[in-house]
Amino acid sequence: MIKKFEKSLHGSESTPVNIVVAHALEAKALIPMLHLQPFQTTSRFVQYGNSNNLHLIVSGIGRAAMEAAITDLSQQQANEEGQIRAWLNIGIAGHSKAPLGSAWLGNKITCQVSGVSAYPPQLIAGIDSVAVITVDEPERTYPEDVAYEMEAFSFFEQATKYSTAELVQVFKIISDNLENPIEKLDFKNIPIWIRLLQEQIILLISKMSEIVREHNDSHRIPGVYRELCSRIHLTVNQKLQLKRLCLRYKALGLEADLESVISLAGSHSKQIISQLSAQIDRVGKQ
Amino acid sequence: MFSTIYIEEEVLETSRVKNMLDRFPQVPRVVCERYGEVFNRKSQNFRLQKKAPALILAKKYGSKVLVAPDGYGYNDSRSYYFSHMLNCVYDCRYCFLQGMYSSANYVLFVNYEDFEEAIASKIEKNSGGGVYYSGYDCDSLALEPVSDFCKHFVPLFGEYPNAELEFRTKSTQIRHLLEQPVIPNCVIAMSFTSHEAGSRWEHKVPSIDKRLEALQKLQLAGWRVALRFEPLILDSQGLTPYESLFAQVFAKLDARKIHSVSSGLFRMPIDFHKRIVKLYPDEELFARPTTTADGMIALKSEDESLQLAAIEKLLFSHISPQQYYRCA
Structure with a gap:
């Protein structure tokens, strides 16, 4: 299964996907998994890329950092030919009872501060989804049956300025719950959980790439x-x-x-x- | 069938919604406050959403019965339309809905009783008459197994024999109609284009044979059926595609009993066309030369009126001119 998806990911086909992570530890496992290399740029954000057009940027933690990173990357990639890219936020989240290392796509993202919700259209089958609440401070009591994290809302709001909502997705990996509070989070586990989710991550990137390639091909200007x-x-x-x-x-x-x-x-x-x-x-x- | 089911908080606990949800235990559910949070937002792409549409269960507020656009119907009676659903399960490239909404998700308004009340009130205001169209913003029957829409609304019109209900459809979901008593003031109007147009531009639509089979069953059961040959997209093949289509259609149906037959050329509001061109820059149909008049766009054709007249002449070899009207 992984091999099949990996083949499509690392073959000759373009993978016009931007992956945005908040923390370098989240990037750590993705770099070898996706065969990424450091990307030389004058940007203040650390970036990685590969020859298939896959790109990763480390934004830093919180809503403002996420917004700045997306703006920066989209300006760097601007083109006037109607070609778009998919955007994928991969990051950790807390949940009251979900097992550590389990992961979902976000199907509803609510900003706790404003109460506003956004709904990433769910085009990709095969990956379970959950509601996400974006908070400004880590959530320790997890009152609702949702994933709590710190960037998804800004990510979605900002990335949909540069792409279409169907191609903007958040993938959240559970790093803390009531039994394993955030204070006891062992950061070394983050790359391990991400590595274990390789099949889902590659499936997600492959499917997003497929959709964006089809879109870009139909919009290709002679x-x-x-x-x-x-x-x-x-x-x-x-x-x-x-x-x-x-x-x-x-x-x-x-x-x-x-x-x-x-x-x-x-x-x-x-x-x-x-x-x-x-x-x-x-x-x-x- | 649906990628996700979004449910407005307000209708979440209604028995109609619960029954619908029971049919799809595997489909992910997301609760929202109002359907407008999910449907027709900026930065959405109709074409991409068509790949995996979601169902949105919502409550309709505001006007539920609206005046039908000029030329929509077959007579001069006061005409209205109502939409219990927004968007269509089929994917016809010529459809104006692609330019009307940025979302391809299906919105199903589940407060049927409110629609019923609004329709009854409009009928009474019209002294028991008027024509009421369903299927302007959706296909009337295509989602019937989920919605039970006609099962619910046909009996209402049974109470108002002078008011007429027309379902516009390309669907073969007729089981609920066949299971209930026929009422003479309900018309099931099936849309057809030529075989060639269908295979090029109509996706997920039941075949002409299947649609005719459904119409024949309805006609034999005593329902009034109608034919809508729309949109006519004229091309270099001339009359040939219509000769074979009409021969096939009228071989299956009793022409004398057909309630009405209409035809209409490809037309759409200019703004919708602009949006569709952006969605489908690779579509040959939208790359053809066009003309505009009165806010509408049409395909440029020098002998359009001659061709249309020839198609009408062909039709009149099967039906009487009294059964026919030309859609504006």
Whole structure:
């Protein structure tokens, strides 16, 4: 099972997923598991990545740190081609009675301070889910049947500014409960629990990658667009028109015709756009 | 069937919700305050959610019976629609719902009694008459095994013989209809497109054969059935797809007993179209040239009215012009 998922994860296919952890100990087990290498950047956040486009950032603890890390990483990865990435928060949480090392996806994330809830759409089958409450101070009494932690709400709120909610998920690993209070948490156990959850983590990343790849492929803008943008001056509005025209050619199976139409139109932006429009209106009409 | 079931706190303890939940013991449940927290939020993606839709059980507040859009129905009576559900279990690429909501989850309003009251009140205001459409924001019958919707609402119209109820559907879930006494003022209107259009753009929809089989059973049981040939998406194949579709349909049904037949071209509000194009930039249908008029977008076609007239002529070889209307 793991091998199958690992194959998909480390094969030639892209894995456009950002993993965000609060603590370096959470990253510790993920780095070898996902074959990550230190990622050189001027950012103040420690980052790792691999050649398949998988990325990990260590945010630091708490809501503000999480927000800052996501903003930082999204600016670093910004592109204007409509390509998105999935975001996955992996981190520890407390629960009244759940066994240590057990793990869930968050299906409802409530900010304890504001009382506001967010609901990550549950597209990925095969992993159990639980409600999560994000607190500012560690919870010691666990009054509700939910996982308590410190970053998920900010993570979801912030990451959905850069991706779609279906591709923003939180995966919480139980590190403390009523029998094993947080004060007695042995930090050495965190990487061990994460390692034991390898199959679920890889399944999650593989499925998220699959969805994001499919999305990005359907939204891929023909290369001609980028070429033209670098070659001639286009206003913002012209860029939008050109992008839409390129996508229409692609949808109609006419991507190969783009270059010849453009070459016939010369190098004037207005002329190129009007030629592309006229041609597609002729061909696309049934 | 559902990835998750969200339940509004307010309806959690109702017997209708409990019965529905009993059918799906394995599906994860999440309690929410109001369905709007989950449904149609910004940063949601209809296309992605269609991969694994969730069910949301909620209570409908506010207006429950609304005036039907102009040209929606088959006569000049006062027409209304009501939606006990938002979104459809099918995935038709031409559907306007994709542009209406950012979420593909199904919202099922379970306060049927409130709908019933609102419908009864509207009927009484209309001196016992009016036409009431179900299936504008959803498919009326597709979720019937879970919702018991028509089992509940058909008897209400039994009490108002001058008011008419029309179910718009592509579903074959007719068991509850066949199990109850026929009422003459209920019409089951089945939608069809050509085989070619269906295989290209309709996903998860029962085959034409299965839908016809369901309609035939209903007709034989005494129910009034109607045909909706919508949306017509005209292309280079001309009339051929419709010749074979009509031949198949009218070979199975008693044409004289058909309540009404309509056709309508592909049309949608411009804003919805814009949103759908963003969702499906790779879809050939939305890359075709279009025209706009009065806030609506349509596919550009030079001989559209000629083709439509030819399709209507074909239809009139099976039905009388009195049975037919053209959808606006």
